[in-house]
Amino acid sequence: MRINLLGPLQAYGDDHRVDLAPAAQKVRQTLALLVLNAGRVVRFEQLMDELWDDDPPASAHTALQTYVYQLRKRFSLGNPRSGGAVRAAGPLLGTVDGGYQLSLPADHVDVFRCEPLLARARAEFRDEDFARARDTAAAALQLWRDDALVDVRKGPALQAEAVRLKELRTSAHHLRIEADLHLGRHHEVLGELSSMAGREPTNEWAQRNLMTALYRMDRRVEALQVYQRARERIATELGLDPSPELQALHTAVLTSDEELLRPAGRLTAVTAATRAPCHLPAPRERLTGRAGQLARITAALAGRAREDRPLVIVGGAPGTGKSELCLHAAHQVSGHYPDGRLYARLRDGAGRRVRPAEILRSFLRGLGATEEQLRLGTTDLSLLFRSWTADLRVLVVLDDVCDVRDLTPLLPSGGGCGVVIGSRRRLFVSSSAVHVELAGLSFDDCLHLLASSVPNHRTTMDPEGLRRLAGLCRGLPGALFAVASQLRRRPHWTARQATAWVLASGGGDSDPLGVRAGFDRTLATLPAESRSLAYALLSPGVPDRLTPALAAVALGISDQRAEDLLEELSESYLLRARHLCVNGRFSYEWEPGVRPFAARRSNAPVMCSA
Numbered sequence: 001m002r003i004n005l006l007g008p009l010q011a012y013g014d015d016h017r018v019d020l021a022p023a024a025q026k027v028r029q030t031l032a033l034l035v036l037n038a039g040r041v042v043r044f045e046q047l048m049d050e051l052w053d054d055d056p057p058a059s060a061h062t063a064l065q066t067y068v069y070q071l072r073k074r075f076s077l078g079n080p081r082s083g084g085a086v087r088a089a090g091p092l093l094g095t096v097d098g099g100y101q102l103s104l105p106a107d108h109v110d111v112f113r114c115e116p117l118l119a120r121a122r123a124e125f126r127d128e129d130f131a132r133a134r135d136t137a138a139a140a141l142q143l144w145r146d147d148a149l150v151d152v153r154k155g156p157a158l159q160a161e162a163v164r165l166k167e168l169r170t171s172a173h174h175l176r177i178e179a180d181l182h183l184g185r186h187h188e189v190l191g192e193l194s195s196m197a198g199r200e201p202t203n204e205w206a207q208r209n210l211m212t213a214l215y216r217m218d219r220r221v222e223a224l225q226v227y228q229r230a231r232e233r234i235a236t237e238l239g240l241d242p243s244p245e246l247q248a249l250h251t252a253v254l255t256s257d258e259e260l261l262r263p264a265g266r267l268t269a270v271t272a273a274t275r276a277p278c279h280l281p282a283p284r285e286r287l288t289g290r291a292g293q294l295a296r297i298t299a300a301l302a303g304r305a306r307e308d309r310p311l312v313i314v315g316g317a318p319g320t321g322k323s324e325l326c327l328h329a330a331h332q333v334s335g336h337y338p339d340g341r342l343y344a345r346l347r348d349g350a351g352r353r354v355r356p357a358e359i360l361r362s363f364l365r366g367l368g369a370t371e372e373q374l375r376l377g378t379t380d381l382s383l384l385f386r387s388w389t390a391d392l393r394v395l396v397v398l399d400d401v402c403d404v405r406d407l408t409p410l411l412p413s414g415g416g417c418g419v420v421i422g423s424r425r426r427l428f429v430s431s432s433a434v435h436v437e438l439a440g441l442s443f444d445d446c447l448h449l450l451a452s453s454v455p456n457h458r459t460t461m462d463p464e465g466l467r468r469l470a471g472l473c474r475g476l477p478g479a480l481f482a483v484a485s486q487l488r489r490r491p492h493w494t495a496r497q498a499t500a501w502v503l504a505s506g507g508g509d510s511d512p513l514g515v516r517a518g519f520d521r522t523l524a525t526l527p528a529e530s531r532s533l534a535y536a537l538l539s540p541g542v543p544d545r546l547t548p549a550l551a552a553v554a555l556g557i558s559d560q561r562a563e564d565l566l567e568e569l570s571e572s573y574l575l576r577a578r579h580l581c582v583n584g585r586f587s588y589e590w591e592p593g594v595r596p597f598a599a600r601r602s603n604a605p606v607m608c609s610a
Contacts, residue, residue, distance in 0.1 A: 001013055001075050001077075001091045001104060001108060002016065002108045002109075003031070003035045003104070003108065003109050003110070004109075004110045004145070005032060005035065005036070005109070005110060005111050005148055005149055005152075005165075006110045006111060006114060006143050006144045006145060006146075006148050006165070006169075007144060007145025007146035007147070007148070007150060008145065008146060008150055008151045009021045009028055009031075009032065009149070009151055009152050011031065011075070013074075013075050013076065014076075020074055020075065022070065022071070022074065024067075024070075025152070025153040026051050026063070026067055026153075027067045027070055027071065028151075028152050028153070029050055029051055029152060029153055029154075029155065029158060030047060030050075030051070030064070030067045030068065030071065031071055032149060032152050032158055033046070033047065033050055033157060033158060034071075034093070034100060034102040035102060035104065035109055036111065036158075036161055037102070038102050038103070038104040038106070038109065038112075039101070039102075039103065039104070040101065041096050041098070041099045041100070041101045042099050042100055042101070042102075043098050043099040044061070044064065044098060044099050046099070046157060047064055047099070047100075048060055048061075048064070049155060049156060049157070050155035050156065050157045050158060051063075051064070051155060052155075053155055053156065053489075055489060068093065068095075068100060071093060072093050075091070075093075077091060077092055077093040077102075078092050078093070078094075091103055091104045091105075091108070110143045111148070111165065113143060114140050114143045114144075114168065114172075115168070117136055117137075117139055117140035117143075118136075118137065118140045118168065118171065118172050118175070120136050121133045121134075121136035121137040121140065121172070121175055121176075121179075122175065124136060125175060125178070125179060128182075130179045130182040130183050131179075131183060133175065133179045134176055134179035134180055134183065137172050137173075137175045137176035137179060138176050140172045141169070141172050141173060141176060144169055147162070147166065148161075148162050148165035148166065148169070149161070149162050149165075163282050167278065174205060177189050177192065177193065177209060178209070181209060181212060181213065184216075186212070186213035186216045186217060187217065189209075189213060190210075190213050190214070190217070193206060193209055193210040193213055194210060196210075197210045197226065197230075201229065201230065201233040201237075202230070202233055202234050202237055202238060202335075203335075204230070204234075204242065204243055204245070204246050204335040205335075207226055207227070207230040207246065208245065208246055208249055210223075210226050211223040211224075211226050211227060211249055211250075211253060212249070212260060214226065215253050215260050215261075216260065216261060220253060220256070223253050224250070224253055224254070227242075227246070227249075227250045227253070230242060230246070238298065238332055239295055239298065239299070240298060240299075240302045240332070240333065240336075241302065243302075243335045243336045243338065244336070244393075244416075245338055246335075276338060276339050276340040276341075277340045277341070277342060277363075277366030277367060278334070278340070278341045279341060279342050279343040279344075279362070279366060280327060280330050280331060280334070280341045280343050280397060281327060281343065282327075282331075283324055283327045283328050283331065284324065284481075285324060285477070285481055287321075287324065287325065287328050288441065288445050288448060288449040288452075288477070289441040289442060289445030289448075289449070290321065290325055290328075290438075293314075293325060293436050293438065294325065294328060294329055294332070296434065296436060297312050297314070297325070297326075297329040297420070297434070297436060298329050298332050298333050300312050300434040301329065301333045301336065301395070301418045301420070302333040302336040302418075309412070309414065309415050309416070309417050309418065309419065310418045310419070310434070311418075311419045311421070311429060311430055311432065311433040311434070312329075312418075312419070312420050312421065312433070312434045312435075312436065313421045313423055313427055313429060313433050313434070313435050313436070314326055314420070314421065314422050314423065314436045314437075314438065315422075315423045315424075315425070315426060315427070315435070315436070315437050315438070315573060316437055316438030316439065316573055317438075317439075317440075317573040317574065317591035317592075317593070317594065318424075318515070318518030318519045318521070318522050318573070318574075318593075318594075319476035319477070319478040319479060319515045319518050319519075319593060320438040320439065320440060320475075320476060320477065321438060321476075321477040321478065322399075322422040322423070322438060323399050323400075323422050324477070325422075325436075325438065326397055326399060326420050326421075326422045327397070329420060330343075330395060330397045330420055333395065333418070334395065336393070336395075336418075337393045337394055337395035337416075337417070337418060338393055339392035339393045339394050340366060340367060340392070340394045340395070341394070341395045341397070342362075342363045342366060342394060342395070342396045342397065343396075343397045343398075343399070344359040344362060344363070344397075344398055344399070344410070345398075345399045345400045346359070346398060346399070346400050346401050346402070346406050347400040347402065347424075347521065347524075347525065349517075349521070350521070350524065351520070351521040351522075351523075351524025351525055352524070353402075353406065355378075356378055356381075356382070356406060356409045356410060357377070357378040357381055359410060360378070360381040360382060360384075360385055360409065360410065361374045361381065363385060363396075363410075364381065364384060364385060364388070367388055367394075369384070378409060379409075381409070382408075382409035382410075385409075385410075385412065386412065386413040387413075389412035389413055389414045389417055390413050390414050391414060391416075392412075392414050392416065392417065393414070393416035393417060394412050394414070394417045394418075395417070395418045395419075395420070396410065396411070396412055396417065396418070396419050396420070397419075397420045397422075398410060398419070398420070398421050398422070399421075399422040400422065400424060400521075401421050401422065401423045401424065401425075401427065402423070402424050402425050402525040403425075403525075404427055404428070404429055407421070407427075407429060424521075424522050424525060424572060424573065425525070425571050425572050425573070426571045426573070439475070440474060440475020440476055440592045440593065441475045441476075441477060441480075442475070443470065443471065443475075446470040446471070446473060446475055446480055447466065447467060447470045449470075449477065449480050449481075449484075450466065450469060450470050450473075450480050450483065450484060451466060453480075453481065453484035453487075453488075454484050454487045454488055457487050457488070457491060457493075458491070458492075458493070458494060459487060459493065459494065459495045459498055462494065462495045464495075465494070465495020465496065465498075465499065466495060468495065468499055469483060469495060469498055469499055469502065472499065472502045472503065473502070473513075473593075474592040474593035475592055475593070476515060476592075476593045478513070478514055478515055478518065479502075479513045479514075479515050479593070482512065482513040482514050482515075483498065483501075483502060483513070486498070486501060486512070515593065519574070519594060522572055522573070522574065523535070523572075523574075525572070526568065526572065530565055530568055530569075533555050533557070533565055534565070534569055534574070536554070536555055537551060537554065537555070537569075538590075538594075538595065539554075541554075542554050544589060544590060544595060545578070545587055545588070545589055546566060546575070546587065546588045546589070547585065547586075547587050547588070548560075548562040548563035548566060548585050549562070549583075549585075551563075551565065551566060563585060566586075566588045569588075570588060573591060574590065574591055574594055575588040575589065575590060575591065576588065576589055576590075576591055
């Protein structure tokens with residue numbers, strides 16, 4: 001059994017001339033997910049999420065069993081657990097507790113042949129064996145026939161894998177061109193670079209190498225024209241200056257720097273960029289109503305006013321889109337941080353604290369640390385991270401931050417580095433930090449986001465119904481996208497059904513909008529006593545507008561303890577302070593969306609921070 005995923009799906013059994021790839025899309029999805037996880041257990045829940053995107057029908061489990069049966073029959077796979085026909089040797093698709101496991105040799109899958117080739121090419125490049133690095137990277141690229149999984153329907157897991165494989169292909173392509181330039185083959189790659197630079201006018205890697213190739217061919221004026229075009233497009237489309245690296249190359253071309261004519265010499269910046277880690281997830285949705293905040297963040301991270309290590313803190317109530325804004329900004333300025341883009345969430349899905357040592361090991365592994373170095377303790381790992389980043393330009397994105405103390409070991413030390421923090425609490429990290437606080441979207445932005453997400457849905461033919469739907473989402477992008485996702489899955493719905501669905505999400509134990517989970521994760525970061533008191537304040541009998549005196553009576557605690565609790569909830573973006581009362585204390589209101597979406601406590605256990 002041999003499977004090719006780097007292009008249209010191909011699946012071969014004993015006869016390598018006959019493509020046995022199944023025609024049914026869900027069977028193809030099942031096969032692709034099992035192959036990409038060969039040797040590991042794929043749990044039933046993972047397959048359900050992939051095939052039905054969190055909305056499986058009642059018959060989903062039976063359907064999944066049917067798909068697996070079809071694969072076993074088509075490729076003569078045995079089932080060791082159920083007693084099916086098991087061959088003495090060869091691939092097996094076994095049923096294990098909670099899922100399925102495909103046993104398949106790595107060299108029978110093109111993806112698993114490509115990755116070692118690229119790793120070898122990178123090592124050869126670092127050792128300055130550019131001829132071998134070029135040939136190895138070219139061999140990896142020959143395995144690609146088109147975009148990975150191009151004809152397979154993709155749920156969340158396969159979509160993420162397709163993005164990762166696209167980055168893998170791009171990396172191999174860049175490495176092969178870099179090696180060609182080191183070997184003095186600028187004539188051979190000129191057409192390739194010209195085409196790439198034309199397709200991606202803000203891709204600084206392509207512009208930089210095109211300039212280098214033109215300069216080495218004694219076409220200095222054309223190289224300068226490439227820079228001018230790139231500078232104008234970057235300013236127009238991104239509102240940014242070219243990266244320091246591209247500006248330095250422009251200066252070198254202007255001054256006819258002879259170093260540019262030495263293709264065999266070590267190009268430190270190029271070498272670093274080739275192996276630079278990029279841990280940033282792809283943004284899930286386009287931004288709406290955040291242009292001003294996005295411009296402010298990107299200006300701080302890459303603008304003309306940047307003098308030292310920029311640090312941006314993005315805060316706001318749950319569901320306001322902090323994480324998405326951080327990711328969009330990080331991707332826009334990634335060209336200014338050629339040595340790496342690192343990403344980590346400091347809390348897991350249940351609100352539990354992720355240990356700094358675990359995050360540091362992920363960062364340092366991406367930067368090339370050895371296994372021996374990764375066995376160090378937290379303090380030494382942090383010192384190593386600071387030492388390595390002292391002379392690098394690395395962007396670090398830290399999401400779900402709740403405590404300044406968690407940040408200290410994770411901050412890079414270099415003045416050329418940048419930091420973006422998505423925070424669930426108001427933090428003071430540095431007097432020079434740029435603070436961006438998100439409120440809910442305006443009603444017009446909500447209406448535009450919802451209408452543009454489902455432009456051809458029948459609900460858009462009902463303006464009043466659409467307006468009511470937008471209003472029920474309380475300005476929260478997460479809720480709006482959840483509604484849009486539901487409408488895309490159910491094109492027969494009218495605004496009436498969609499409205500009833502949203503209203504139902506405010507009660508019961510389900511969380512179809514995914515908003516209550518965000519509130520629970522924020523509350524999970526509070527001490528246990530404060531968390532219980534906060535849930536009590538969300539009870540139906542407690543007024544929406546709170547004062548320390550009202551909260552004290554409702555909870556049976558002292559006025560001072562009540563005031564401390566309200567301030568703590570305000571710091572966590574769950575309450576907002578209003579005008580002073582007659583006794584000199586503030587009154588407080590729940591952030592929009594908290595009361596309707598979080599008033600009923602989830603039955604799921606909320607984990608305390610560890």
